Amino acid sequence: MEKKKFKLGLLPKLLIAIVLGIVIGNIAQRLEFPIIIQIGATFNSIFGNFLNFCIPLIIIGFVAPGIADLGEGAGKTLGMTAGFAYLSTLIAGTFAFAVDKSIFPSFLKVGSIVMDNATNAEDTMLSGLFTIEMPPIMGVMTALLISFILGLGIAVTHNKPLKDVFFGVQGIVEKLVASILIPLLPFHVYGIFANMTYAGTVMEIMSVFIKVFGLIIAMHILIIVFQYVIAGAFAKKNPFGLIKNMVPAYFTAIGTQSSAATIPVTVQCTKNNGVSKKIAEFVCPLCATIHLSGSTITLTSCAIAIMMLNGWDVTLAQMVPFIMMLGVTMVAAPGVPGGAVMAALGILDTMLGFNEAMLTLMIALYIAQDSFGTACNVTGDG
Secondary structure, three states: OOOOOOOOOHHHHHHHHHHHHHHHHHHHHHHOOOHHHHHHHHHHHHHHHHHHHHHHHHHHHHHHHHHHHOOOOOOHHHHHHHHHHHHHHHHHHHHHHHHHHHHHHHHOOOOOOOOOHHHOHHHOOOOOOOOOOOOOOOOHHHHHHHHHHHHHHHHHHOOHHHHHHHHHHHHHHHHHHHHHHHHHHHHHHHHHHHHHHHHOOHHHHHHHHHHHHHHHHHHHHHHHHHHHHHHHHHHOOOHHHHHHHHHHHHHHHHHHOOOOOOHHHHHHHHHHOOOOHHHHHHHHHHHHHHOOHHHHHHHHHHHHHHHHHOOOOOOHHHHHHHHHHHHHHOOOOOOOOOHHHHHHHHHHHHOOOOOHHHHHHHHHHHHHOHHHHHHHHHHHHO
16 A cells, blocks of 8 residues: 655645744844845745736636636526625625724734835845846736636627636646745745844734734634524524534635635535525535635735734725725635635735735735635635
8 A cells, every 4th residue: 555645734834934934034133144034035036026927827817717707607696696795705804894993903013014115124124135027917907907808708708719718827827826836935935034033023923913813713703603694584594503504614624725625515514504405506616716705804804914014004995995806806716725815916916005025924824824714715605
């Protein structure tokens, strides 16, 4: 019998990278040996430029096929499901904004960390020894508009050859994310955390985000209860009994970190709640790609925390358009861990003004609790 090879998951790799970054950053600071930090910063600069180059490709590869795929299905049921899923995403994001705006200032020191390129970030974090410019082939907004126009066009015209082309592009982009970007991500995270430790800002970030994560999970639970109270009222059933039946799907999602991989369990749990076989087997697989309330709460909260730490103003007028775009750009995010945040990088850049260091921190923070966001998503699918 062939011995099964042990494979370290992405989350353990990221945790090792963070710990190693903190240790090396402390050693370099004590020994006044900045060159080791600058080597990491050089990798960060090159990888960050490559990531920026890939963002338009990621948007086109994810969003266009996702929208095009919504053109198939059971007409009215498809429209209603997509509408409810999007409404749920908007409610989750707005709820997260309200809670974050109220609670974050009580434990988060506004303006305590500078990661903004426009405010002398070089005074706090070291720059690389050199960089390689990799200008993107198009802007993020151009990529979004192309994705919307072509995705909707394919859905309306049922152009199968063009749809096959975009699904081919999606396969290439998914391979790019899974085989290059995600494996290199721990090295990128190491460089950022080593640099932040050398600059003396990492402990502030770590202590803050432990509390942020606790608040995010509490919001996940509250939004699930909210969803099932409404569903229970319409179905005339006990919402907590319905939630109890969905617990296997919740814990399966924590283990798999993938809504798609949890579909069989989600469908069975939904049937156990008395939903018809036809509806459960149509809605649950569809919602696995379009209903992302847990991911929306996480992305919104992490973004707001980073903005507040940088001393930025966070307003409803600023965050509502971001949340609305988030519900679209995450559609059909790939099954790899962190797919939602990778799809959201473009709007974090263009709509909120995040720089490379902030985007990297967003990726690390999101993936650190990705399984709980996924669990919230699939539980809500029921």
